[in-house]
Amino acid sequence: MTSYLVVGASRGIGLAFVKQLSANPQNKVFAGVRNVESSIHLQPLLSRPNVHAIKLDMTDVISLKAAAEEVARINHGKLDILIINAGLTGSGKPFKDCTYEEIIEEHSMFTNNVLGPVLTIKAFLPLVSQGAQKKIIAISSANADSEFILTVGFDKGATYTATKAALNAYITKLSLQYRQEGIVFRSICPGLVDTGATRDPPILDQSRYEPRLKQIKPLFPDFKGPLTPEQSVDAVLEVIDKTTMADSGTFVSHKGNKDWL
Template structure:
């Protein structure tokens, strides 16, 4: 009877994890959201209130989670919540000339959410993960954190976001080193390019930016046809998660289980 906690489960990929995992009644599935009442109800899922930037709320959610599993353990912790500023998504580094305060604000928000928020989440649930026999902690990252990938594809955008995702990959690797002897397996996992509702609501300007990004992806991935459905991405990610071994702990992999990001 495996247990799962999905941090950032209100929509998109996080909600997709809830739908997939709840289909098996033997799973214990817990989702975290800032506003639980706004989350679409799913049978066999418990939604708890928590905010990535509020350690106290995460600790409270972890305390509540101990009462929801038979042994008070969490087998899989999946940290999904992230910040990608729409207004800065398609600005290259030199585009911030004269917009230094804006860049600093975007970088601070990205680092706070995508790095510090991950650390808060992991630390809140670590005591529960330690009780598990499975002991897996997965943080959703991005192929945009792979310098070789975006250099080959010619993609100068999503600056603050990419920096923060590279940072969280380091954080995951540090956790892997710290808890190797306790058998806890950590992984930074890219979901690929996913067609979430947020993605489909791009502004005309951002759609143009995405078109340029897609052209860049095509240089490295000639078969790239555009975003995959949430269901497909989640299914592939779970295959990687369920196959994760201690020897892979600390690695940065794609939803394909390798370095193919699309």
């Protein structure tokens, strides 16, 4: 049996991880959410015997310690694979239109997207070190790949991009610090994924992708449009499965390479 903790499992890609993983009775899945009661999309999955809801906020050390104790209690002190999926995306407002106050306000995203995952790693490392697979996966973004961003010309979301680049840097450094202990770290981008259906309220209008698709299509004619969360997760799980110590510290796409779309 393989045990997984998916952090940020209330909706979107995290929810799809829980859905796909728990479909296999050989997996034990811990679904990490800030609020179990309000996670309405997760609720139906909690009746599956191999799914456990774990209350957890990445930025709250007390909550992380309690969550790690709970997982340790249920899973005999170990965890095979930690997937840190949770993240915030921010306003995407162009830099030239931002006031000083808005820039400072948006930088709280560093607390959530960088400090949060680092504290989460700190809390769960003792369990992962006892696991059979010893893998820590950070869900990052192709936005953190400068070459890709320059190619497609995505200019918005600088702060979000900076948080994911910083997260990748942590993953690379920690991979070196924990290599001797056999713990594998990797950053993986899930692709461009339409998670609108599990937003509150749901966003089902596909036309919001049009400006981005206009930029992408001429450069990547084979690109078919955003993935569903399930398509993304199937691909990312294959990458996680194939990940070995030789890959530790690297940053790849849902295809396991630098093909981001």
